[in-house]
Amino acid sequence: MTASELARDAQDFLRFKRAMGQSYLRGEFVIGGFIQFVASHWGRDGGVRLDVAVARWTARIAGRKAVTVGLEFGVVRQLCLYRRRHDPSSYVPEHALAPVKESHFQPYIFSHDEVRQLLAAATNHNGRFIWSPMFRALVLVLYCTGMRLGEAVRLRMVDVDLKRGTLLVQHSKGRSRIVAIRDDLVRELLHYIEARQQLLGNTHRPDPAVLFLRKDSSPLTVKSASEALRVLLRKFGMKPQSGRVGARPYELRHAFAVHRLTAWSVEGVDVHARLPWLSAYLGHLNVLGTEVYLKATPQLLDLASSRFEEHLHHARRPR
Incomplete structure:
Protein backbone atom coordinates (compact mmCIF):
# COMPACT_ATOMS: atom_id res chain seq x y z
CA MET A 1 0.00 0.00 0.00
CA THR A 2 1.22 3.52 -0.84
CA ALA A 3 0.10 6.96 0.31
CA SER A 4 -1.03 7.72 -3.25
CA GLU A 5 -3.25 4.64 -3.30
CA LEU A 6 -4.65 5.54 0.10
CA ALA A 7 -5.44 9.06 -1.11
CA ARG A 8 -7.31 7.65 -4.10
CA ASP A 9 -9.33 5.24 -1.94
CA ALA A 10 -10.00 8.01 0.57
CA GLN A 11 -11.61 10.18 -2.11
CA ASP A 12 -13.90 7.31 -3.10
CA PHE A 13 -14.73 6.73 0.56
CA LEU A 14 -15.57 10.42 1.17
CA ARG A 15 -17.80 10.50 -1.93
CA PHE A 16 -19.60 7.45 -0.57
CA LYS A 17 -20.11 9.05 2.85
CA ARG A 18 -21.43 12.29 1.34
CA ALA A 19 -23.74 10.40 -0.98
CA MET A 20 -25.26 9.03 2.23
CA GLY A 21 -25.97 12.61 3.38
CA GLN A 22 -23.02 13.07 5.74
CA SER A 23 -20.73 16.10 5.51
CA TYR A 24 -17.92 14.04 7.14
CA LEU A 25 -15.64 17.08 7.45
CA ARG A 26 -14.04 15.88 10.67
CA GLY A 27 -13.53 12.46 9.13
CA GLU A 28 -11.88 14.01 6.09
CA PHE A 29 -9.49 15.90 8.38
CA VAL A 30 -8.51 12.72 10.26
CA ILE A 31 -8.01 10.70 7.08
CA GLY A 32 -5.97 13.50 5.54
CA GLY A 33 -3.70 13.45 8.59
CA PHE A 34 -3.29 9.69 8.33
CA ILE A 35 -2.34 9.87 4.65
CA GLN A 36 0.10 12.70 5.37
CA PHE A 37 1.65 10.58 8.12
CA VAL A 38 2.15 7.67 5.71
CA ALA A 39 3.60 9.96 3.03
CA SER A 40 6.03 11.61 5.47
CA HIS A 41 7.37 8.25 6.69
CA TRP A 42 7.34 6.14 3.53
CA GLY A 43 6.93 8.66 0.70
CA ARG A 44 3.97 9.18 -1.62
CA ASP A 45 4.74 6.04 -3.59
CA GLY A 46 6.74 4.03 -1.08
CA GLY A 47 5.14 0.73 -0.14
CA VAL A 48 4.19 -0.09 3.44
CA ARG A 49 2.04 -2.71 5.10
CA LEU A 50 -1.22 -1.12 6.14
CA ASP A 51 -1.22 -2.81 9.56
CA VAL A 52 2.20 -1.32 10.28
CA ALA A 53 1.10 2.14 9.13
CA VAL A 54 -2.08 2.11 11.22
CA ALA A 55 -0.28 0.85 14.34
CA ARG A 56 2.46 3.47 14.12
CA TRP A 57 0.00 6.26 13.33
CA THR A 58 -2.22 5.31 16.30
CA ALA A 59 0.77 5.41 18.68
CA ARG A 60 2.47 8.45 17.12
CA ILE A 61 1.86 10.75 20.13
CA ALA A 62 2.47 9.47 23.63
CA GLY A 63 0.07 10.30 26.44
CA ARG A 64 -2.99 11.12 24.35
CA LYS A 65 -6.42 10.49 25.84
CA ALA A 66 -7.81 7.06 24.96
CA VAL A 67 -11.12 8.57 23.87
CA THR A 68 -9.41 10.90 21.39
CA VAL A 69 -7.25 8.11 19.96
CA GLY A 70 -10.24 5.81 19.73
CA LEU A 71 -12.36 8.35 17.83
CA GLU A 72 -9.61 9.02 15.27
CA PHE A 73 -8.86 5.31 14.96
CA GLY A 74 -12.54 4.65 14.26
CA VAL A 75 -12.44 6.92 11.20
CA VAL A 76 -9.41 5.15 9.71
CA ARG A 77 -10.99 1.78 10.49
CA GLN A 78 -14.07 2.86 8.53
CA LEU A 79 -11.82 3.62 5.56
CA CYS A 80 -10.28 0.15 5.87
CA LEU A 81 -13.72 -1.45 5.98
CA TYR A 82 -14.66 0.46 2.83
CA ARG A 83 -11.53 -0.82 1.06
CA ARG A 84 -12.46 -4.38 2.00
CA ARG A 85 -15.62 -4.04 -0.10
CA HIS A 86 -13.41 -4.08 -3.19
CA ASP A 87 -10.64 -6.29 -1.85
CA PRO A 88 -11.77 -9.00 0.63
CA SER A 89 -8.16 -9.56 1.68
CA SER A 90 -7.63 -5.91 2.64
CA TYR A 91 -6.48 -5.28 6.21
CA VAL A 92 -8.99 -4.05 8.80
CA PRO A 93 -7.55 -3.26 12.26
CA GLU A 94 -9.12 -4.77 15.36
CA HIS A 95 -10.79 -2.50 17.91
CA ALA A 96 -8.29 -3.71 20.51
CA LEU A 97 -5.61 -1.61 18.79
CA ALA A 98 -7.24 1.54 20.17
CA PRO A 99 -9.98 0.60 22.66
CA VAL A 100 -12.40 3.36 23.49
CA LYS A 101 -12.34 3.67 27.26
CA GLU A 102 -14.97 5.37 29.35
CA SER A 103 -14.40 9.09 29.69
CA HIS A 104 -14.28 10.38 33.26
CA PHE A 105 -14.77 13.97 32.14
CA GLN A 106 -17.31 15.79 34.31
CA PRO A 107 -19.00 18.75 32.63
CA TYR A 108 -19.54 22.02 34.48
CA ILE A 109 -23.29 22.29 35.05
CA PHE A 110 -24.48 25.89 35.29
CA SER A 111 -26.92 26.66 38.07
CA ARG A 248 -17.02 25.93 28.27
CA PRO A 249 -19.68 27.39 25.94
CA TYR A 250 -20.79 23.77 25.32
CA GLU A 251 -21.89 23.61 28.97
CA LEU A 252 -25.10 25.47 28.06
CA ARG A 253 -26.13 22.27 26.26
CA HIS A 254 -25.25 20.20 29.32
CA ALA A 255 -27.20 22.60 31.55
CA PHE A 256 -30.29 22.31 29.36
CA ALA A 257 -30.22 18.51 29.55
CA VAL A 258 -29.55 18.28 33.29
CA HIS A 259 -32.09 20.98 34.19
CA ARG A 260 -34.73 19.24 32.07
CA LEU A 261 -34.06 15.85 33.69
CA THR A 262 -34.04 17.42 37.14
CA ALA A 263 -37.38 19.14 36.50
CA TRP A 264 -38.91 15.84 35.35
CA SER A 265 -37.58 14.11 38.42
CA VAL A 266 -38.99 16.77 40.76
CA GLU A 267 -42.36 16.45 39.00
CA GLY A 268 -42.33 12.72 39.68
CA VAL A 269 -42.02 11.79 36.01
CA ASP A 270 -40.39 8.48 35.03
CA VAL A 271 -37.12 9.96 33.81
CA HIS A 272 -35.97 6.79 32.03
CA ALA A 273 -39.21 6.72 30.04
CA ARG A 274 -38.55 10.29 28.89
CA LEU A 275 -34.91 9.74 27.95
CA PRO A 276 -35.75 8.82 24.31
CA TRP A 277 -37.64 12.12 24.00
CA LEU A 278 -34.68 14.10 25.25
CA SER A 279 -32.31 12.04 23.11
CA ALA A 280 -34.24 12.85 19.93
CA TYR A 281 -34.55 16.53 20.88
CA LEU A 282 -30.79 16.84 21.46
CA GLY A 283 -29.96 15.01 18.23
CA HIS A 284 -28.15 12.10 19.89
CA LEU A 285 -27.67 9.02 17.74
CA ASN A 286 -29.04 6.83 20.52
CA VAL A 287 -30.25 7.04 24.10
CA LEU A 288 -26.84 5.99 25.45
CA GLY A 289 -25.49 9.45 24.68
CA THR A 290 -28.25 10.95 26.83
CA GLU A 291 -27.95 8.60 29.80
CA VAL A 292 -24.65 10.19 30.84
CA TYR A 293 -26.60 13.21 32.07
CA LEU A 294 -28.25 11.09 34.75
CA LYS A 295 -25.00 11.09 36.71
CA ALA A 296 -23.83 14.58 35.76
CA THR A 297 -25.07 16.33 38.88
CA PRO A 298 -25.39 15.33 42.57
CA GLN A 299 -28.94 16.73 42.64
CA LEU A 300 -30.19 14.07 40.23
CA LEU A 301 -28.44 11.35 42.21
CA ASP A 302 -29.88 12.67 45.48
CA LEU A 303 -33.38 12.71 44.00
CA ALA A 304 -32.99 9.15 42.77
CA SER A 305 -31.70 8.06 46.16
CA SER A 306 -34.61 9.74 47.96
CA ARG A 307 -37.13 8.10 45.65
CA PHE A 308 -35.60 4.70 46.20
CA GLU A 309 -35.55 5.20 49.97
CA GLU A 310 -39.22 6.23 49.88
CA HIS A 311 -40.04 3.15 47.82
CA LEU A 312 -38.34 0.90 50.38
CA HIS A 313 -40.15 2.62 53.24
CA HIS A 314 -43.56 1.89 51.75
CA ALA A 315 -42.68 -1.59 50.53
CA ARG A 316 -44.21 -4.51 52.40
CA ARG A 317 -41.95 -6.21 54.86
CA PRO A 318 -41.41 -9.92 54.13
CA ARG A 319 -43.23 -12.27 56.55
Whole structure:
Protein backbone atom coordinates (compact mmCIF):
# COMPACT_ATOMS: atom_id res chain seq x y z
CA MET A 1 0.00 0.00 0.00
CA THR A 2 1.22 3.52 -0.84
CA ALA A 3 0.10 6.96 0.31
CA SER A 4 -1.03 7.72 -3.25
CA GLU A 5 -3.25 4.64 -3.30
CA LEU A 6 -4.65 5.54 0.10
CA ALA A 7 -5.44 9.06 -1.11
CA ARG A 8 -7.31 7.65 -4.10
CA ASP A 9 -9.33 5.24 -1.94
CA ALA A 10 -10.00 8.01 0.57
CA GLN A 11 -11.61 10.18 -2.11
CA ASP A 12 -13.90 7.31 -3.10
CA PHE A 13 -14.73 6.73 0.56
CA LEU A 14 -15.57 10.42 1.17
CA ARG A 15 -17.80 10.50 -1.93
CA PHE A 16 -19.60 7.45 -0.57
CA LYS A 17 -20.11 9.05 2.85
CA ARG A 18 -21.43 12.29 1.34
CA ALA A 19 -23.74 10.40 -0.98
CA MET A 20 -25.26 9.03 2.23
CA GLY A 21 -25.97 12.61 3.38
CA GLN A 22 -23.02 13.07 5.74
CA SER A 23 -20.73 16.10 5.51
CA TYR A 24 -17.92 14.04 7.14
CA LEU A 25 -15.64 17.08 7.45
CA ARG A 26 -14.04 15.88 10.67
CA GLY A 27 -13.53 12.46 9.13
CA GLU A 28 -11.88 14.01 6.09
CA PHE A 29 -9.49 15.90 8.38
CA VAL A 30 -8.51 12.72 10.26
CA ILE A 31 -8.01 10.70 7.08
CA GLY A 32 -5.97 13.50 5.54
CA GLY A 33 -3.70 13.45 8.59
CA PHE A 34 -3.29 9.69 8.33
CA ILE A 35 -2.34 9.87 4.65
CA GLN A 36 0.10 12.70 5.37
CA PHE A 37 1.65 10.58 8.12
CA VAL A 38 2.15 7.67 5.71
CA ALA A 39 3.60 9.96 3.03
CA SER A 40 6.03 11.61 5.47
CA HIS A 41 7.37 8.25 6.69
CA TRP A 42 7.34 6.14 3.53
CA GLY A 43 6.93 8.66 0.70
CA ARG A 44 3.97 9.18 -1.62
CA ASP A 45 4.74 6.04 -3.59
CA GLY A 46 6.74 4.03 -1.08
CA GLY A 47 5.14 0.73 -0.14
CA VAL A 48 4.19 -0.09 3.44
CA ARG A 49 2.04 -2.71 5.10
CA LEU A 50 -1.22 -1.12 6.14
CA ASP A 51 -1.22 -2.81 9.56
CA VAL A 52 2.20 -1.32 10.28
CA ALA A 53 1.10 2.14 9.13
CA VAL A 54 -2.08 2.11 11.22
CA ALA A 55 -0.28 0.85 14.34
CA ARG A 56 2.46 3.47 14.12
CA TRP A 57 0.00 6.26 13.33
CA THR A 58 -2.22 5.31 16.30
CA ALA A 59 0.77 5.41 18.68
CA ARG A 60 2.47 8.45 17.12
CA ILE A 61 1.86 10.75 20.13
CA ALA A 62 2.47 9.47 23.63
CA GLY A 63 0.07 10.30 26.44
CA ARG A 64 -2.99 11.12 24.35
CA LYS A 65 -6.42 10.49 25.84
CA ALA A 66 -7.81 7.06 24.96
CA VAL A 67 -11.12 8.57 23.87
CA THR A 68 -9.41 10.90 21.39
CA VAL A 69 -7.25 8.11 19.96
CA GLY A 70 -10.24 5.81 19.73
CA LEU A 71 -12.36 8.35 17.83
CA GLU A 72 -9.61 9.02 15.27
CA PHE A 73 -8.86 5.31 14.96
CA GLY A 74 -12.54 4.65 14.26
CA VAL A 75 -12.44 6.92 11.20
CA VAL A 76 -9.41 5.15 9.71
CA ARG A 77 -10.99 1.78 10.49
CA GLN A 78 -14.07 2.86 8.53
CA LEU A 79 -11.82 3.62 5.56
CA CYS A 80 -10.28 0.15 5.87
CA LEU A 81 -13.72 -1.45 5.98
CA TYR A 82 -14.66 0.46 2.83
CA ARG A 83 -11.53 -0.82 1.06
CA ARG A 84 -12.46 -4.38 2.00
CA ARG A 85 -15.62 -4.04 -0.10
CA HIS A 86 -13.41 -4.08 -3.19
CA ASP A 87 -10.64 -6.29 -1.85
CA PRO A 88 -11.77 -9.00 0.63
CA SER A 89 -8.16 -9.56 1.68
CA SER A 90 -7.63 -5.91 2.64
CA TYR A 91 -6.48 -5.28 6.21
CA VAL A 92 -8.99 -4.05 8.80
CA PRO A 93 -7.55 -3.26 12.26
CA GLU A 94 -9.12 -4.77 15.36
CA HIS A 95 -10.79 -2.50 17.91
CA ALA A 96 -8.29 -3.71 20.51
CA LEU A 97 -5.61 -1.61 18.79
CA ALA A 98 -7.24 1.54 20.17
CA PRO A 99 -9.98 0.60 22.66
CA VAL A 100 -12.40 3.36 23.49
CA LYS A 101 -12.34 3.67 27.26
CA GLU A 102 -14.97 5.37 29.35
CA SER A 103 -14.40 9.09 29.69
CA HIS A 104 -14.28 10.38 33.26
CA PHE A 105 -14.77 13.97 32.14
CA GLN A 106 -17.31 15.79 34.31
CA PRO A 107 -19.00 18.75 32.63
CA TYR A 108 -19.54 22.02 34.48
CA ILE A 109 -23.29 22.29 35.05
CA PHE A 110 -24.48 25.89 35.29
CA SER A 111 -26.92 26.66 38.07
CA HIS A 112 -30.10 28.54 37.18
CA ASP A 113 -28.61 31.66 38.76
CA GLU A 114 -25.46 31.32 36.66
CA VAL A 115 -27.55 31.03 33.50
CA ARG A 116 -29.41 34.20 34.48
CA GLN A 117 -26.07 35.90 35.16
CA LEU A 118 -24.76 34.98 31.71
CA LEU A 119 -28.00 36.10 30.06
CA ALA A 120 -27.93 39.46 31.84
CA ALA A 121 -24.33 40.02 30.75
CA ALA A 122 -25.16 39.10 27.15
CA THR A 123 -28.13 41.48 27.21
CA ASN A 124 -25.86 44.38 28.21
CA HIS A 125 -22.89 43.41 26.05
CA ASN A 126 -21.50 45.93 23.58
CA GLY A 127 -18.46 44.54 21.80
CA ARG A 128 -16.71 45.35 18.58
CA PHE A 129 -18.49 42.64 16.60
CA ILE A 130 -20.90 41.06 19.11
CA TRP A 131 -23.99 43.18 19.76
CA SER A 132 -26.39 42.69 22.64
CA PRO A 133 -29.69 41.73 20.87
CA MET A 134 -27.91 38.99 18.95
CA PHE A 135 -25.87 37.82 21.93
CA ARG A 136 -28.97 37.59 24.15
CA ALA A 137 -30.86 35.63 21.48
CA LEU A 138 -27.91 33.26 21.00
CA VAL A 139 -27.59 32.48 24.72
CA LEU A 140 -31.34 31.87 24.93
CA VAL A 141 -31.34 29.52 21.95
CA LEU A 142 -28.37 27.58 23.32
CA TYR A 143 -29.84 27.16 26.79
CA CYS A 144 -33.52 26.74 25.87
CA THR A 145 -32.94 24.17 23.12
CA GLY A 146 -29.66 22.47 24.09
CA MET A 147 -28.34 23.00 20.58
CA ARG A 148 -24.66 22.60 19.90
CA LEU A 149 -22.97 25.96 19.31
CA GLY A 150 -22.26 25.13 15.67
CA GLU A 151 -25.88 24.12 15.09
CA ALA A 152 -27.16 27.43 16.46
CA VAL A 153 -24.63 29.54 14.54
CA ARG A 154 -25.49 27.78 11.26
CA LEU A 155 -29.24 28.41 11.55
CA ARG A 156 -30.58 30.14 8.46
CA MET A 157 -33.63 32.35 8.30
CA VAL A 158 -35.50 29.66 6.34
CA ASP A 159 -34.83 27.25 9.22
CA VAL A 160 -36.77 29.49 11.62
CA ASP A 161 -40.56 28.99 11.65
CA LEU A 162 -41.89 31.16 14.46
CA LYS A 163 -45.53 30.60 13.45
CA ARG A 164 -45.16 26.90 14.20
CA GLY A 165 -42.56 27.49 16.90
CA THR A 166 -39.84 25.32 15.38
CA LEU A 167 -36.17 25.51 14.40
CA LEU A 168 -34.75 23.20 11.75
CA VAL A 169 -31.26 21.85 12.45
CA GLN A 170 -29.89 20.61 9.14
CA HIS A 171 -27.23 17.95 8.56
CA SER A 172 -25.76 17.83 12.05
CA LYS A 173 -23.91 14.63 12.92
CA GLY A 174 -25.21 13.12 9.68
CA ARG A 175 -28.89 13.88 10.30
CA SER A 176 -31.43 16.70 10.50
CA ARG A 177 -34.08 17.35 13.16
CA ILE A 178 -36.88 19.75 14.01
CA VAL A 179 -36.58 21.46 17.39
CA ALA A 180 -39.81 22.73 18.95
CA ILE A 181 -39.48 25.88 21.04
CA ARG A 182 -41.64 27.52 23.70
CA ASP A 183 -43.75 30.62 23.13
CA ASP A 184 -41.47 32.77 25.30
CA LEU A 185 -38.48 31.91 23.12
CA VAL A 186 -40.58 32.66 20.03
CA ARG A 187 -41.25 36.14 21.42
CA GLU A 188 -37.55 36.67 22.14
CA LEU A 189 -36.62 35.67 18.60
CA LEU A 190 -39.28 37.97 17.15
CA HIS A 191 -37.69 40.89 19.06
CA TYR A 192 -34.23 39.88 17.81
CA ILE A 193 -35.36 39.54 14.18
CA GLU A 194 -36.81 43.08 14.33
CA ALA A 195 -33.43 44.35 15.60
CA ARG A 196 -31.73 42.27 12.90
CA GLN A 197 -33.76 44.01 10.19
CA GLN A 198 -32.82 47.43 11.62
CA LEU A 199 -29.15 46.42 11.63
CA LEU A 200 -29.29 45.42 7.96
CA GLY A 201 -30.92 48.74 7.12
CA ASN A 202 -28.30 50.71 9.05
CA THR A 203 -25.31 48.91 7.54
CA HIS A 204 -26.74 48.86 3.99
CA ARG A 205 -25.38 45.36 3.44
CA PRO A 206 -27.15 42.50 1.67
CA ASP A 207 -28.89 39.99 3.91
CA PRO A 208 -26.68 36.86 4.24
CA ALA A 209 -29.87 34.91 5.15
CA VAL A 210 -28.44 33.46 8.37
CA LEU A 211 -30.17 34.02 11.70
CA PHE A 212 -27.29 35.32 13.78
CA LEU A 213 -25.40 38.35 12.46
CA ARG A 214 -22.41 40.24 13.83
CA LYS A 215 -22.52 44.01 14.29
CA ASP A 216 -21.33 44.61 10.70
CA SER A 217 -24.14 42.38 9.34
CA SER A 218 -21.72 39.58 8.46
CA PRO A 219 -22.62 36.01 9.51
CA LEU A 220 -21.69 35.05 13.05
CA THR A 221 -18.91 32.46 13.20
CA VAL A 222 -18.46 29.65 15.69
CA LYS A 223 -15.06 31.06 16.61
CA SER A 224 -16.31 34.56 17.45
CA ALA A 225 -19.37 33.22 19.31
CA SER A 226 -17.23 30.82 21.33
CA GLU A 227 -14.72 33.52 22.22
CA ALA A 228 -17.45 35.94 23.33
CA LEU A 229 -18.98 33.29 25.58
CA ARG A 230 -15.58 32.39 27.06
CA VAL A 231 -15.02 36.06 27.95
CA LEU A 232 -18.24 35.99 29.99
CA LEU A 233 -17.31 32.72 31.67
CA ARG A 234 -13.95 34.17 32.72
CA LYS A 235 -15.57 37.42 33.84
CA PHE A 236 -17.79 35.58 36.33
CA GLY A 237 -15.11 33.17 37.53
CA MET A 238 -16.67 30.10 35.92
CA LYS A 239 -13.49 29.65 33.91
CA PRO A 240 -9.88 30.54 34.82
CA GLN A 241 -8.31 33.52 33.08
CA SER A 242 -6.11 31.19 31.03
CA GLY A 243 -6.05 27.57 29.97
CA ARG A 244 -8.66 25.15 28.69
CA VAL A 245 -10.04 24.04 32.04
CA GLY A 246 -13.29 25.22 33.60
CA ALA A 247 -16.68 25.86 32.05
CA ARG A 248 -17.02 25.93 28.27
CA PRO A 249 -19.68 27.39 25.94
CA TYR A 250 -20.79 23.77 25.32
CA GLU A 251 -21.89 23.61 28.97
CA LEU A 252 -25.10 25.47 28.06
CA ARG A 253 -26.13 22.27 26.26
CA HIS A 254 -25.25 20.20 29.32
CA ALA A 255 -27.20 22.60 31.55
CA PHE A 256 -30.29 22.31 29.36
CA ALA A 257 -30.22 18.51 29.55
CA VAL A 258 -29.55 18.28 33.29
CA HIS A 259 -32.09 20.98 34.19
CA ARG A 260 -34.73 19.24 32.07
CA LEU A 261 -34.06 15.85 33.69
CA THR A 262 -34.04 17.42 37.14
CA ALA A 263 -37.38 19.14 36.50
CA TRP A 264 -38.91 15.84 35.35
CA SER A 265 -37.58 14.11 38.42
CA VAL A 266 -38.99 16.77 40.76
CA GLU A 267 -42.36 16.45 39.00
CA GLY A 268 -42.33 12.72 39.68
CA VAL A 269 -42.02 11.79 36.01
CA ASP A 270 -40.39 8.48 35.03
CA VAL A 271 -37.12 9.96 33.81
CA HIS A 272 -35.97 6.79 32.03
CA ALA A 273 -39.21 6.72 30.04
CA ARG A 274 -38.55 10.29 28.89
CA LEU A 275 -34.91 9.74 27.95
CA PRO A 276 -35.75 8.82 24.31
CA TRP A 277 -37.64 12.12 24.00
CA LEU A 278 -34.68 14.10 25.25
CA SER A 279 -32.31 12.04 23.11
CA ALA A 280 -34.24 12.85 19.93
CA TYR A 281 -34.55 16.53 20.88
CA LEU A 282 -30.79 16.84 21.46
CA GLY A 283 -29.96 15.01 18.23
CA HIS A 284 -28.15 12.10 19.89
CA LEU A 285 -27.67 9.02 17.74
CA ASN A 286 -29.04 6.83 20.52
CA VAL A 287 -30.25 7.04 24.10
CA LEU A 288 -26.84 5.99 25.45
CA GLY A 289 -25.49 9.45 24.68
CA THR A 290 -28.25 10.95 26.83
CA GLU A 291 -27.95 8.60 29.80
CA VAL A 292 -24.65 10.19 30.84
CA TYR A 293 -26.60 13.21 32.07
CA LEU A 294 -28.25 11.09 34.75
CA LYS A 295 -25.00 11.09 36.71
CA ALA A 296 -23.83 14.58 35.76
CA THR A 297 -25.07 16.33 38.88
CA PRO A 298 -25.39 15.33 42.57
CA GLN A 299 -28.94 16.73 42.64
CA LEU A 300 -30.19 14.07 40.23
CA LEU A 301 -28.44 11.35 42.21
CA ASP A 302 -29.88 12.67 45.48
CA LEU A 303 -33.38 12.71 44.00
CA ALA A 304 -32.99 9.15 42.77
CA SER A 305 -31.70 8.06 46.16
CA SER A 306 -34.61 9.74 47.96
CA ARG A 307 -37.13 8.10 45.65
CA PHE A 308 -35.60 4.70 46.20
CA GLU A 309 -35.55 5.20 49.97
CA GLU A 310 -39.22 6.23 49.88
CA HIS A 311 -40.04 3.15 47.82
CA LEU A 312 -38.34 0.90 50.38
CA HIS A 313 -40.15 2.62 53.24
CA HIS A 314 -43.56 1.89 51.75
CA ALA A 315 -42.68 -1.59 50.53
CA ARG A 316 -44.21 -4.51 52.40
CA ARG A 317 -41.95 -6.21 54.86
CA PRO A 318 -41.41 -9.92 54.13
CA ARG A 319 -43.23 -12.27 56.55
